[in-house]
Amino acid sequence: KSVKKGFDFTLMVAGESGLGKSTLVNSLFLTDLYKDRKLLNAEERITQTVEITKHTVDIEEKGVKLKLTIVDTPGFGDAVNNTECWKSVADYIDQQFEQYFRDESGLNRKNIQDNRVHCCLYFISPFGHGLRPLDVEFMKALHEKVNIVPVLAKADTLTPSEVKKKKIKIREEIEQYGIKIYQFPDCDSDEDEDFKQQDLELKESIPFAVIGSNTVVEAKGKRVRGRLYPWGIVEVENSAHCDFVKLRNMLVRTHMQDLKDVTRETHYENYRAQCIQSMTRMVVKERNRNKLTRESGTDFPIPVVPGVTDETEKLIREKDEEVRHPDRELDTHTISVSTGHVI
Ligand code: GDP
Numbered sequence: 001k002s003v004k005k006g007f008d009f010t011l012m013v014a015g016e017s018g019l020g021k022s023t024l025v026n027s028l029f030l031t032d033l034y035k036d037r038k039l040l041n042a043e044e045r046i047t048q049t050v051e052i053t054k055h056t057v058d059i060e061e062k063g064v065k066l067k068l069t070i071v072d073t074p075g076f077g078d079a080v081n082n083t084e085c086w087k088s089v090a091d092y093i094d095q096q097f098e099q100y101f102r103d104e105s106g107l108n109r110k111n112i113q114d115n116r117v118h119c120c121l122y123f124i125s126p127f128g129h130g131l132r133p134l135d136v137e138f139m140k141a142l143h144e145k146v147n148i149v150p151v152l153a154k155a156d157t158l159t160p161s162e163v164k165k166k167k168i169k170i171r172e173e174i175e176q177y178g179i180k181i182y183q184f185p186d187c188d189s190d191e192d193e194d195f196k197q198q199d200l201e202l203k204e205s206i207p208f209a210v211i212g213s214n215t216v217v218e219a220k221g222k223r224v225r226g227r228l229y230p231w232g233i234v235e236v237e238n239s240a241h242c243d244f245v246k247l248r249n250m251l252v253r254t255h256m257q258d259l260k261d262v263t264r265e266t267h268y269e270n271y272r273a274q275c276i277q278s279m280t281r282m283v284v285k286e287r288n289r290n291k292l293t294r295e296s297g298t299d300f301p302i303p304v305v306p307g308v309t310d311e312t313e314k315l316i317r318e319k320d321e322e323v324r325h326p327d328r329e330l331d332t333h334t335i336s337v338s339t340g341h342v343i
Contacts, residue, residue: 004255006065009256010096010115013070013122013144014089014138015024016077023071023212024121028248029227033058051075052092066252071117077134086138088177093117093145097271116268118259119182119251120146124207125151133175139179145267147182147259149250150174155209155242156227156234163209170207181206184250185258202250208243211236284317314332 013021020086051074059066073089096115103112104341120142139148150170154162176183211234217226219233226235236244251259 003064005284006067007256008067008069008117009116009144009252010069010071011095011116012073012089012117012120013123014073014076015153016125016134017074019123019125020210020212021072021121021231023154023214024151024153025072025212025242026209026214027212028251029057029068049124052088053100069115076138077208082134086141087135089138090141090145092237093142093170097145097268098275100268101272102276117146117167118256118263120148122148122150124150124170126152126154126157126166130166135180136173136177139174140177140179143180144270146299147262147267148179149182150207151247152207152209154211156211158209167207167209182259182262184255190232195196203248205243208247210244210247293296296306 013025015021018175024090025280047326052073053072054069055072056069059068071092076085076089078083093116096117100114100116122135122139124131139150142148152158152163152170158166175214178299184199184203187196191199211227213225213227213234213236215225215227217228217233219226219235224233224235225237226233235241239245275342
């Protein structure tokens with residue numbers, strides 16, 4: 001069904017400017033998505049705020065259509081003061097969830113345009129010693145909202161042993177700081193050995209060491225996408241040179257559907273649950289003030305739940321407390337009451 005209908009996929013790229021984001025996106029999808037890009041000078045960047053830009057392309061391969069949306073975050077990490085510069089990115093992701101939530105609650109639910117962000121490629125500089133504070137802050141702020149796939153940018157600037165060491169260090173730091181990046185699903189135990197090996201290699205490639213290039217060069221009589229240096233050619237699609245092919249396969253072939261499923265089942269569900277919780281709280285508050293009418297000026301006209309008694313409201317408040325302070329011991333009253341009701 002999906003093949004017939006075509007796929008849509010939204011990919012976000014984030015990371016400091018100059019790390020090769022646009023070059024990699026162009027290399028991944030072989031289209032020039034950044035024709036009209038305007039680069040700012042140093043002075044303009046001092047007070048720059050993070051912008052969010054969106055480019056959409058329709059790609060067709062062997063009759064299969066893909067509507068690809070690339071969301072870029074120019075300006076991220078560029079200003080002198082980068083405090084909370086991840087905020088506009090987080091707001092953008094929430095806005096897409098909110099739009100989807102509204103559409104889903106509306107009348108025409110059949111043709112909802114899904115603009116939710118399915119994956120965020122986060123570019124890590126190859127020049128630092130592992131993660132920088134801004135990287136940690138960004139990933140921690142967004143890991144509950146989007147599937148983060150970290151990539152080690154411009155891997156051709158590192159030797160193979162440096163790449164290996166950096167990957168280990170970055171993986172350790174991700175663990176140490178409690179960052180929840182996208183987890184590849186485990187493969188079934190009855191899969192064949194080749195498949196299991198591929199799966200293991202994919203998991204050990206994190207962060208994918210990538211190289212991008214907008215030029216085609218000649219290597220051993222073949223024309224390939226690569227970077228020409230006085231000492232040789234780096235081939236983007238050569239898996240001995242970098243993880244570009246692994247990343248591309250993962251994104252467009254093997255894990256696209258899983259990235260969409262996790263977005264829908266985990267990240268969007270989290271958002272939805274929070275939304276409903278705060279809406280319930282709003283209703284309770286309004287009722288307490290005895291002002292709630294069907295026409296109350298809320299954006300979401302929430303129907304008054306029949307049979308919401310003072311007791312139920314009390315329970316909702318207690319449940320709320322439980323969610324906010326899970327470690328706090330429940331008093332016997334809460335337990336005995338809550339077993340008797342389904343909220
Ligand atoms: P963006 O600001 O993150 O979108 O970065 P760009 O894609 O504009 O790239 C910035 C500069 O880095 C350009 O001069 C690119 O040619 C160069 N560049 C891009 N990708 C790579 C790479 O993989 N390796 C190296 N060495 N340079 C790269």
